[in-house]
Amino acid sequence: MTYIVRRLTLEEIYDLSRSCRHFQYLIREENLCKMLLR
Numbered sequence: 001m002t003y004i005v006r007r008l009t010l011e012e013i014y015d016l017s018r019s020c021r022h023f024q025y026l027i028r029e030e031n032l033c034k035m036l037l038r
Contacts (some may be wrong), residue, residue, distance in 0.1 A: 002035070010036060 005013060005026065013036060017026040026032060 002032070005032070005036065 008016070013026050017023045
């Protein structure tokens with residue numbers, strides 16, 4: 001999943017997290033968020 005998320009923009013990740021409750025961890029998981037903001 002990390003490999004796929006790295007290819008997305010922040011806006012796309014946010015939209016994905018809003019589209020399904022199973023993807024909400026994309027914006028809630030601390031380590032993943034740190035990686036995305038770098």
